[in-house]
Amino acid sequence: MVLPNVPDRLEVPLPDAPYPILIGSDWLADLVSSIADRMPDLSHAIIIHDAAVAQPWAATIQQALQASYRTDMISVPSGEPSKCVEQLQRLWIGLLEAKTDRKSAIIAVGGGVVGDLAGMVAATFMRGIRFVQVPTTLLAQVDSSVGGKTGINLPGAKNMVGSFWQPQLVAIDIATLGTLAPREFISGLAEVAKYGVICDAEFFAWLQQNHEAIHARDAAALKHAIRTSCQAKADVVLADERETTGCRATLNYGHTFGHAIEALAGYGHFLHGEAIAIGMQMAADLARRMRRVDDAFCEQQTELFTSLQLPITWSEADPDAMLGAMFSDKKTEHGKLRFILPTKIGHVELVDDVPEDLVRQAITACSK
Numbered sequence: 001m002v003l004p005n006v007p008d009r010l011e012v013p014l015p016d017a018p019y020p021i022l023i024g025s026d027w028l029a030d031l032v033s034s035i036a037d038r039m040p041d042l043s044h045a046i047i048i049h050d051a052a053v054a055q056p057w058a059a060t061i062q063q064a065l066q067a068s069y070r071t072d073m074i075s076v077p078s079g080e081p082s083k084c085v086e087q088l089q090r091l092w093i094g095l096l097e098a099k100t101d102r103k104s105a106i107i108a109v110g111g112g113v114v115g116d117l118a119g120m121v122a123a124t125f126m127r128g129i130r131f132v133q134v135p136t137t138l139l140a141q142v143d144s145s146v147g148g149k150t151g152i153n154l155p156g157a158k159n160m161v162g163s164f165w166q167p168q169l170v171a172i173d174i175a176t177l178g179t180l181a182p183r184e185f186i187s188g189l190a191e192v193a194k195y196g197v198i199c200d201a202e203f204f205a206w207l208q209q210n211h212e213a214i215h216a217r218d219a220a221a222l223k224h225a226i227r228t229s230c231q232a233k234a235d236v237v238l239a240d241e242r243e244t245t246g247c248r249a250t251l252n253y254g255h256t257f258g259h260a261i262e263a264l265a266g267y268g269h270f271l272h273g274e275a276i277a278i279g280m281q282m283a284a285d286l287a288r289r290m291r292r293v294d295d296a297f298c299e300q301q302t303e304l305f306t307s308l309q310l311p312i313t314w315s316e317a318d319p320d321a322m323l324g325a326m327f328s329d330k331k332t333e334h335g336k337l338r339f340i341l342p343t344k345i346g347h348v349e350l351v352d353d354v355p356e357d358l359v360r361q362a363i364t365a366c367s368k
C-alpha cells in the first residue's frame, strides 16, 4: 500500500477568514481532499496558472481535481508585466465564459505574479469568490501566497491597485521547486532573509550557517526555511491583517527602495526578490547614516546576502528618479516618505522623519 505524503500544517487563525498553510513534498496529487475539506460545497475549479508551469504542475492538479469537479484551465504569460489591467480583464472574461458561479473557486498555480493577479480576480469577480494558492516559486511559498495581499501594477507604481482577499488554503509542494531556475530560486531567498532581519535573529544565524545546504536545495533545509518564513509571515498578518497598526508594514523592509527599482528598471528587468535585496541594502545603509545601526549590522547583512548570491547594488540607481518613484509608495503619508529601518538583526521600525539627503546618499552608496 502506498501512503499519501501528509503535509505539515500551519494555521493562519484570522477571526473572519481562518485558513491553513499545508507544506509538504510530492503531495499535489492528493490536494483534492484538502480542497474538499475546506470547501465541501465546491462544484467547479478554475485553475489559473503561469504558462511555465502548465506541465507538470497545473496538469497534475487538474488531473487530481477533475474526478470530483468540473475544471477549467486559464494560462497567464510568465513575468511581472502580466500584473496588469489587461490580464485582469482577460481573466474576468475567461471566468464568465467558464460559467463561474459562487460555488466555484480559483486555484492559482504559479509564482507571486499569478498569485497576486488571480487573487485580485478572485477578490473582484462577482464581488468575491473563493481561491486557493498553490505557490510554485520559493518567493511565493515563503511570502506572497500568505496574507491576502492581491493586486496589479500601474506604470511606474508597483502594486498600486488591489485588495486584501484571503485564500481558503495555501498548498505548498516543495517538489515544484525542482523545475525552478537558479535565478528565480535565489530571488526568493531575499524574502527569506528579510524575516531574519526584521523579526528573527535566530533564523538569521541559521541562514548564515546553512546557505550551502539551501543552495544545494537540501530538502530538510528548504522545509525549515519555508516553514519558518510562513510562520513569521502568518504571525505578522494575524497581528495586523490590513496594515493599519504599522506591524504588517515591517514586511515592507527594503520595499520602498525595491519597488522604485522594479518600476524604474521596467517591470520584469529585475525579479522582485532581486530588487528587494538591493532595497534592503539601501535601507540598511540609510539606517546606518541615521545612527540607528552600526557598521557591523551592515556588514552582517551584506555578508549574508552575498553568501545567498543576492544582488546588493544597482549601477543605474539615480537618486532623483528613485525619490520620484518612491513617493508612490503606499506607506507615504502627508506627502512624507516613511521607511522600515532596522535597529538590530531581528528588529525593525517604521520611521517617518527621514532626511532626504541621507536617502540620496544611501541610494548613491548602493549604485557603485
Ligand SMILES: NC(=O)c1ccc[n+]([C@@H]2O[C@H](COP(=O)([O-])OP(=O)(O)OC[C@H]3O[C@@H](n4cnc5c(N)ncnc54)[C@H](O)[C@@H]3O)[C@@H](O)[C@H]2O)c1
Pocket: 050, 051, 052, 053, 078, 079, 080, 083, 110, 111, 112, 113, 114, 116, 136, 137, 138, 139, 140, 143, 144, 145, 146, 147, 148, 149, 150, 159, 176, 177, 178, 179, 180, 181, 184, 187, 188, 271, 272, 273
Ligand atoms: N502578495 C504578497 O504578499 C507578495 C509578497 C511578495 C511578492 N509579491 C509579488 O510576487 C511577485 C514575484 O513573485 P515571483 O518571484 O514568484 O515571480 P513570478 O511569479 O514572476 O515567477 C518567477 C518566474 O518563475 C517561473 N516559475 C514559477 N514557478 C515555476 C516552477 N515551479 N518551475 C519553473 N518556473 C517557474 C515563472 O514563469 C516566472 O518566470 C511580484 O509581483 C511581487 O510584487 C507579492
Ligand SMILES: O=C(O)C(=O)C[C@@H](O)[C@H](O)[C@H](O)COP(=O)(O)O
Pocket: 143, 147, 149, 158, 159, 191, 248, 249, 251, 252, 255, 330
Ligand atoms: O505581505 C506584506 O504585507 C508585504 O509587505 C510582503 C511583501 O514582501 C510584498 O512584496 C508585498 O506585495 C508588498 O506590499 P505593498 O503593500 O508594499 O505593495
Ligand SMILES: [Zn+2]
Pocket: 143, 191, 255, 272, 276
Ligand atoms: Zn516583497
